[in-house]
Amino acid sequence: MKQFLLFSIIFLFLxxxxxxxxNEKVEMNYVQxxxxxxxxxGEQENAYDTCFIFVxxxxxxxxxxxxxxxxxxxxxxxxxxxxxxxxxxxxxIDQNKVLRVMKKFPNIKTWVIGGHSLGGVxxxxxxxxxxxxxxxxxxxxxxxxxxxxxxxxxxxVLSIYASNDGLATVDExxxxxxxxxxxxxxxxxYIFNKKENTTYYFEIIGGNHSGFxxxxxxxxxxQADITQKEQQKQFNSVIxxxxxSI
Amino acid sequence: MKKIHIFVFIIVLSSLKIFGQxxxxxxxxxxxxxxxxxxxxxxxxxxxxxxxxKLFYLKNKSYFLGTGLSVGVNSVAFFSAIDARLGKNIxxxxxxxxxxxxxxxxxxxxxxxxxxxxxxxxxxxxxxxxLKKKRIGFFIQYKYYNxxxxxxxxxxxxxxxxxxxxxxxx
Numbered sequence: 001m002k003q004f005l006l007f008s009i010i011f012l013f014l015x016x017x018x019x020x021x022x023n024e025k026v027e028m029n030y031v032q033x034x035x036x037x038x039x040x041x042g043e044q045e046n047a048y049d050t051c052f053i054f055v056x057x058x059x060x061x062x063x064x065x066x067x068x069x070x071x072x073x074x075x076x077x078x079x080x081x082x083x084x085x086x087x088x089x090x091x092x093i094d095q096n097k098v099l100r101v102m103k104k105f106p107n108i109k110t111w112v113i114g115g116h117s118l119g120g121v122x123x124x125x126x127x128x129x130x131x132x133x134x135x136x137x138x139x140x141x142x143x144x145x146x147x148x149x150x151x152x153x154x155x156x157v158l159s160i161y162a163s164n165d166g167l168a169t170v171d172e173x174x175x176x177x178x179x180x181x182x183x184x185x186x187x188x189x190y191i192f193n194k195k196e197n198t199t200y201y202f203e204i205i206g207g208n209h210s211g212f213x214x215x216x217x218x219x220x221x222x223q224a225d226i227t228q229k230e231q232q233k234q235f236n237s238v239i240x241x242x243x244x245s246i
Numbered sequence: 247m248k249k250i251h252i253f254v255f256i257i258v259l260s261s262l263k264i265f266g267q268x269x270x271x272x273x274x275x276x277x278x279x280x281x282x283x284x285x286x287x288x289x290x291x292x293x294x295x296x297x298x299x300k301l302f303y304l305k306n307k308s309y310f311l312g313t314g315l316s317v318g319v320n321s322v323a324f325f326s327a328i329d330a331r332l333g334k335n336i337x338x339x340x341x342x343x344x345x346x347x348x349x350x351x352x353x354x355x356x357x358x359x360x361x362x363x364x365x366x367x368x369x370x371x372x373x374x375x376x377l378k379k380k381r382i383g384f385f386i387q388y389k390y391y392n393x394x395x396x397x398x399x400x401x402x403x404x405x406x407x408x409x410x411x412x413x414x415x416x
Binding site for chain 1: 279281288291319321322323324355356357358360361398399400401402405
C-alpha cells in the first residue's frame with residue numbers, strides 16, 4: 001500500500017510538468033516588480049489608472065507570456081500588466097488570488113482581466129462573482145463555464161481564438177458563445193465603439209494554442225501556419241485597441 | 247556543490263545499514279514565506295514526505311539519521327526531492343523532542359527538462375506516542391531553497407520561510 005501510494009504520487013508529479021519559456025533568457029526590461037504572487041510590467045512604478053491583470057494557462061510558467069507583454073507595454077506605455085503567479089501553475093487552485101493581488105494596487109481605477117486557456121476560465125469565474133470590479137474581459141482560447149456564465153454581464157468581452165488550435169477548437173468556441181454576451185466578429189482593422197454587454201470575436205487565421213505564449217508547441221496542439229511573432233502581433237494590436245476603448 | 251550533496255547522501259545511506267532501530271515517518275507540511283518579495287502564509291505550498299529514520303547513541307545520548315523523499319508544490323512548480331537529515335532526541339516527560347538539521351536536493355518539474363533544486367532546513371519537532379510504536383508529532387523548521395537555473399527566467403529564484411506540519415511515525 002505504502003509503495004503504491006508513493007509510486008502514484010511520483011507518477012502524478014511526472015505528468016504535472018509546467019512549460020518553461022522557450023528562450024532561456026527572458027526579457028525583463030519592463031518588469032517593475034516581481035514577487036511570489038505577481039509580476040508588475042509597465043514603464044513606471046505605481047502611476048497607472050488602467051491595468052490588465054492576466055491569469056496564465058494551466059501548467060504554464062507565467063514568464064512564457066513576457067514575450068508579447070513587453071511589446072504591449074512598448075505600444076501602450078500608459079497601461080500596466082499584472083501577470084499573476086499561481087500555485088503549481090494551476091490558477092483554479094486559488095481563484096481568490098486575483099482579488100488579493102488587486103487590493104495591493106488601490107490607485108488603479110480601471111481593471112481589465114484576461115487569461116489564456118484555463119486562466120481564461122478562472123478569469124471568467126472571477127468576473128461572474130465580482131461583475132462590478134472589471135470593465136473588460138479578454139479571453140485567449142478560452143470561454144466561461146456554464147456555472148459562471150457572463151451572458152448578462154454589462155462589461156465588454158474580447159474573445160481571441162486561433163483557427164489551428166488543437167486544445168480550444170473553433171467548434172468549442174462556437175458552442176460556448178451562449179455563456180458570453182451577444183457577439184460581433186472583428187478583424188485587426190476594427191475600431192471599437194464602447195458598448196455594453198458585447199463580445200468581440202477575433203479569429204487568428206493560422207494561429208494555434210501555443211502561440212498565445214512563447215513555450216514551444218504544447219502537447220495536443222496543432223502546428224501553426226503563421227509564426228508566433230505574427231500571431232502575437234495580431235492579438236497585441238487588437239488588445240491595445242480594446243483596452244484603449246474602455 | 248552537487249557532488250558534496252551526493253556525498254552526504256551516500257554517507258547517510260550507508261550509515262542506515264550500520265545503526266540500530268528504524269522508524270518509518272510520513273509528514274505533511276505547509277509554508278510561511280519570509281521572502282523579501284512577499285511575506286505570508288502559502289498554504290498552497292505544501293508537501294508530503296516519507297522517510298526512514300535510524301536511532302543511534304553516542305556517549306549515552308540519542309541521535310537519529312534519516313533519508314527521505316519529498317513531493318509537493320513550492321513557490322515555482324511541483325517538485326520532488328531526496329533529503330538527508332540528522333538530529334538529536336531529547337525526552338521531555340511523555341514527549342519526544344527532536345532538534346533537526348537537513349539538506350535536500352531534487353527537481354522542480356518543468357518541460358522540456360526539470361530544474362535542479364537544493365535546500366537546507368533546521369528546526370524542532372515534538373511528538374507523542376499514541377499507540378505501540380506509533381507516534382504523532384508537530385514540527386516547525388526554517389527552510390531555504392534555491393532553484394539556480396530558474397534565475398534565467400525570473401528575478402525570484404531563492405525562497406525561505408517557515409515550514410510547519412504534522413508527522414506520524416510507524
